[in-house]
Amino acid sequence: MTNNLDVGPVFHPSEPVADLVLEHSAIPQVLRQHHIDFSVRGHLSLQELCELNGIPVEVVLNDLERAVKQPNHNPRTDPRDMSPAALMFHIVARHHSYLRDVLSIAVGLALKVERVHEGRDFPLKRIRELAQELRSLLEPHIEHEEVILFPALLENTLTREELAREAQDSKIDHERTAALFTVLRQLTLDYTPPEWACASTRGLFHQLEGLEADTLEHVHLENFVLFPKIAAAHRARAAST
Ligand SMILES: [Fe+2]
Ligand SMILES: [Fe+2]
CATH class of the missing domain: 1.20.120 (Four Helix Bundle (Hemerythrin (Met), subunit A))
Structure with a gap:
């Protein structure tokens, strides 16, 4: 994920989902709602997992970007x-x-x-x-x-x-x-x-x-x-x- 001051966070569909999860505490919930498994298939990219689940990647990207714009009530140390x-x-x-x-x-x-x-x-x-x-x-x-x-x-x-x-x-x-x-x-x-x-x-x-x-x-x-x-x-x- 990169931060752009003008357009907010931008996610790359080719990034491994295991890395995405570490970027913001709101991300796991969005992925669970879309039935995207990051716990054992996190080495796959968002694009690959969306294709496996038959979900348009744009839908998940939109939800992720919306979720991370919300106030983060659960900030955590990066493991x-x-x-x-x-x-x-x-x-x-x-x-x-x-x-x-x-x-x-x-x-x-x-x-x-x-x-x-x-x-x-x-x-x-x-x-x-x-x-x-x-x-x-x-x-x-x-x-x-x-x-x-x-x-x-x-x-x-x-x-x-x-x-x-x-x-x-x-x-x-x-x-x-x-x-x-x-x-x-x-x-x-x-x-x-x-x-x-x-x-x-x-x-x-x-x-x-x-x-x-x-x-x-x-x-x-x-x-x-x-x-x-x-x-x-x-x-x-x-x-x-
Ligand atoms: Fe354990
Ligand atoms: Fe374990």
């Missing part, structure tokens, strides 16, 4: 300026703790809503199953990061082969996570509660939407900021020995 250690601390403190809390709330609400609204013409059972699948996938995933992976990265104890294996395992989990949220977004009609929704159903949809937003940003940070920094540091150390 690219953070050290790997600071990034890992931020990921655990902000994203992992949120994920644990909200996954637990969401699964509880999903069970309740499925029970209370049994017989409704809405895929509540599948939504509950997806919430449980996310929990089964992500709780061990973040536990592994906190207990095994991040300490090993901090202490630089992994061989190149071990690092490659860890990166591959993470990639598989991250792709499964993004795929589960894609289905969840479709089933909940973009997290729009049905007209019969009670407070618990509205709460469930609200928690799931927040969970998607936070988790996709968390995965994007690991895939496109943390792991590349770690790999570059590893290469630099290998070149100097």
Whole structure:
């Protein structure tokens, strides 16, 4: 993105979406609304992702430019300026703790809503199953990061082969996570509660939407900021020995 004082921010459709996301805190929401995945496909350009999704790139560009002209209520430190250690601390403190809390709330609400609204013409059972699948996938995933992976990265104890294996395992989990949220977004009609929704159903949809937003940003940070920094540091150390 470049800033032009006369016409405002200008986005380049050829820029990788993972980089666009880092430019302004309003961008991830616009991309999610257009079902453009930046968490695991962020290496692709906006043009490529729009073509894959069958969306005119001009529509997304207009929405992005409108969103970034709004006052930024959520300014943040650019994670690219953070050290790997600071990034890992931020990921655990902000994203992992949120994920644990909200996954637990969401699964509880999903069970309740499925029970209370049994017989409704809405895929509540599948939504509950997806919430449980996310929990089964992500709780061990973040536990592994906190207990095994991040300490090993901090202490630089992994061989190149071990690092490659860890990166591959993470990639598989991250792709499964993004795929589960894609289905969840479709089933909940973009997290729009049905007209019969009670407070618990509205709460469930609200928690799931927040969970998607936070988790996709968390995965994007690991895939496109943390792991590349770690790999570059590893290469630099290998070149100097
Ligand atoms: Fe994580
Ligand atoms: Fe992760």
